[in-house]
Amino acid sequence: MKVLIFGKTGQVATELAHFDGVTSLGREEADLTDPGACEALIAETEADAVINAAAYTAVDKAEEDRETAMIxxxxxxxxxAAAAAARDLPFVHISTDYVFEGGGTTPWRPDDTTGPLGVYGASKLGGEHGITAAGGRYGILRTSWVFSAHGNNFARTMLRLGADRDALTIVADQIGGPTPARDIAAACMRMATALKEDAEKSGTYHFSGTPDVSWADFAREIFAQASLSVAVTDIPTSAYPTPAQRPLNSRLDCSATTSxxxxxxxxxxxxxxxxxxxxNRA
Structure with missing residues (x-):
């Protein structure tokens, strides 16, 4: 199956490039600030499915750059999604746990009420609504806490800081499931294939790693596996203020995806x- 990928340098896009039959579009080929150009690329593609692995992911910057984030x-x-629907092509899109307000301790189900806390979450939710309204074969895959050997992510940041410091303070009251980008890429490809065969599978799904942990415990495991001696002290989110508010509960119920x-x-x-x-091989 031939798949058109929007995104080339992001964490998931980098992993998607390893699959056979994919064509990856970077910013030079597909400028997401020009939605019409993206639509035209799908109208002309010879691919059998489309995956959008590109996004505005600067959560804090989005608070002051709402227009770009929304576009x-x-x-x-x-x-x-509209262009894919017009050609009956499966369209898989990666979304985020940030569409929820993050209260409580119960894992969020795909049909739970949304309530983003900031611009980033609101912009991603806007994309979800538009995709659903397009009426084609689609799969929205909400995920969380993405990490890989590429790009900017928590695991790489901890490795960099842990190499120079013997103690760090890390937020411990935000709970979620760290998710390897490689697994997200594989899930997207599997969804695209399934949607081509069965449009009834269209919908919104969740996918995150297990077990759910705090950022502090995630950091401890990173240091343990990397054989770095770093003391981690738990702190509350209130002790580490950021321009954009983070959800405390990023647990995702992924049972529908499995089913x-x-x-x-x-x-x-x-x-x-x-x-x-x-x-280590790099």
Whole structure:
């Protein structure tokens, strides 16, 4: 199956490039600030499916750059979905736990009421609404806490800081499932294939790593696997203020994804070991 990928340098896009039959479009080929151009690329493609792995992900910057975030995260995916629907092509889109307000301790289900806390979450939710309204074969995959051997992510940041420091303070009251980008890429490809065969599987799904942990405990595991001696002190979110408010509860109920596509939640600890091995080979 031939798949058109929007995104080339992001974490998931980098992993998608390893699959056979994919054509990846970077900013030079596909400018997401021009939704019409993205729509035209899908109208002309010879691909059998489309995956959008590109997004405006600067959560804090989005608070002061709402217009760009909305164009890239809401308007562009809406245009892509409309173009894919017009040609009956499966369209898979990566979304985020930030569409929820993050209260409580119960894992969020795909049909739970949304309530983003900031511009980033609102822009991603806008994209979800546009994709759903397009009426084609679609799969929205909400995920959380993405990490890999590439790009900017928590695991790489901890490795960099841990190499120079023997103690760090890390937020411990935000809970979620770290998710290897490689597993997200594989899930997207599997969803695209399934949607081509069965449009009834269209919908919104969740996918995150297991077990759910705090950022502080995630950091402890990173240091343990990397053999770095770093003391981690738990702090509350209030002690680390940021321009954009973060959800405290990023737990995702992924059972619908398993039922529809046979995709199980990955053990992020194994994914972390693979990332560390890749970094050591580099």
């Amino acid at each position: 890239v995260n809401a308007m562009a995916p809406t245009a892509m 529809a596509f046979g995709i199980e939640r990955p053990d992020w600890r194994s994914g972390l070991a693979a990332v560390l091995a890749e970094l």
